[in-house]
Amino acid sequence: MxxxxxxxxxxxxxxxxxxxxxxxxxxxxxxxxxxxxxxxxxxxxxxxxxxxxxxxxxxxxxxxxxxxxxxxxxxxxxxxxxxxxxxxxxxxxxxxxxxxxxxxxxxxxxxxxxxxxxxxxxxxxxxxxxxxxxxxxxxxxxxxxxxxxxxxxxxxxxxxxxxxNFDEILRVIDSLQLTAYKKVATPVDWKVGAECMVLPNIPEEEANKLFPNGIRTEKLPSSKNYLRYTPQP
Missing domain, CATH: 3.40.30.10 (Glutaredoxin)
Structure with a gap:
């Protein structure tokens, strides 16, 4: 058995x-x-x-x-x-x-x-x-x-x-439902209403059209502008 x-x-x-x-x-x-x-x-x-x-x-x-x-x-x-x-x-x-x-x-x-x-x-x-x-x-x-x-x-x-932890399960569902319909990802410890991240495969020009509320880019030693944040769409 x-x-x-x-x-x-x-x-x-x-x-x-x-x-x-x-x-x-x-x-x-x-x-x-x-x-x-x-x-x-x-x-x-x-x-x-x-x-x-x-x-x-x-x-x-x-x-x-x-x-x-x-x-x-x-x-x-x-x-x-x-x-x-x-x-x-x-x-x-x-x-x-x-x-x-x-x-x-x-x-x-x-x-x-x-x-x-x-x-x-x-x-x-x-x-x-x-x-x-x-x-x-x-x-x-x-x-x-x-x-x-x-x-x-x-x-x-x-x-x-x-x-x-059912609070975490609800948080994950909120992220899944948001990212299923919007071209964003959710960063560490994200909760509803917090900033989201622009997907790295979206070019800058397209990102500016998708996210009219603005994009904030973190400056990094590598000079690679991949940490892009935007208000939750």
């Missing part, structure tokens, strides 16, 4: 720009086909090692609290854990209790049941360093952001022992 899982872990996975698998899965809102469920929205899939685990409970609680922020960005949220839909419903009550919400069996996003770890293997998100009581690798804390064109725009893979 261990050899089987390890071989598939090393050969499966998905790269940036790949079409995200159009998988079918049972979830807390019924059976879905991923591309149909996503529609023309952005999407984020985040995975969890198991139900009724402490770090995962804090993460899904945070995700539930931040659901309005994702909705404002037209991003559909969906979670994954290796337990059953029935377990997900019971766990959802604990999560709602943790965040001070009514004890209902639903969160503001579906949770995928991946009991056979088939989707975890397909997406390359097993953590061989952390294992359950049966000795099987836990599902890592993956974050996948998928665009309306159904391609993978971002992936972050945390080990099972480290919780995610």
């Amino acid at each position: 261990f050899v089987f899982v390890w071989v598939y872990l090393t050969v499966m996975g998905i790269n940036l720009g790949d079409t995200f698998p159009n998988f079918e899965a049972e979830t807390t809102v019924g059976k879905i086909k991923f591309h149909d469920w996503l529609g023309d929205s952005w999407g984020i899939l985040f995975s969890h090692p198991a139900d009724y685990t402490p770090v995962c409970t804090t993460e899904l609680g945070r995700a539930a609290k931040m659901a309005p922020e994702f909705q404002k960005r037209k991003v559909k949220m969906i979670a994954l854990s290796i337990d059953s839909v029935q377990d997900h419903h019971g766990w959802s009550q604990d999560i709602n209790a943790y965040i001070g919400e009514p004890l209902v069996q639903m969160l503001p996003f579906p949770i995928i049941a991946d009991e056979k770890r088939e989707l975890a293997v397909q997406l390359g998100m097993l953590d061989p360093a952390e294992r359950n009581k049966e000795g099987l690798p836990l599902t890592a804390r993956a974050v996948f952001v998928i665009g309306p064109d159904k391609t993978l725009k971002l992936s972050i893979l945390y080990p099972a022992t480290t919780g995610r």
Whole structure:
């Protein structure tokens, strides 16, 4: 069993720009086909090692609290854990209790049941360093952001022992959505409203037309004018 899982872990996975698998899965809102469920929205899939685990409970609680922020960005949220839909419903009550919400069996996003770890293997998100009581690798804390064109725009893979920063995930989505439609990049620690960077492959004359609010160029010892900033378009 261990050899089987390890071989598939090393050969499966998905790269940036790949079409995200159009998988079918049972979830807390019924059976879905991923591309149909996503529609023309952005999407984020985040995975969890198991139900009724402490770090995962804090993460899904945070995700539930931040659901309005994702909705404002037209991003559909969906979670994954290796337990059953029935377990997900019971766990959802604990999560709602943790965040001070009514004890209902639903969160503001579906949770995928991946009991056979088939989707975890397909997406390359097993953590061989952390294992359950049966000795099987836990599902890592993956974050996948998928665009309306159904391609993978971002992936972050945390080990099972480290919780995610959802503020950073929102910041990254803001950058992805901005740079998908505007010819800019976002520098280190960028936040909405801050200066952006002019792409290095845009000639100066074209850049001046694209960015009428002005361009600021950092002077560098190399005399190469590649650090060009402009107000967020």
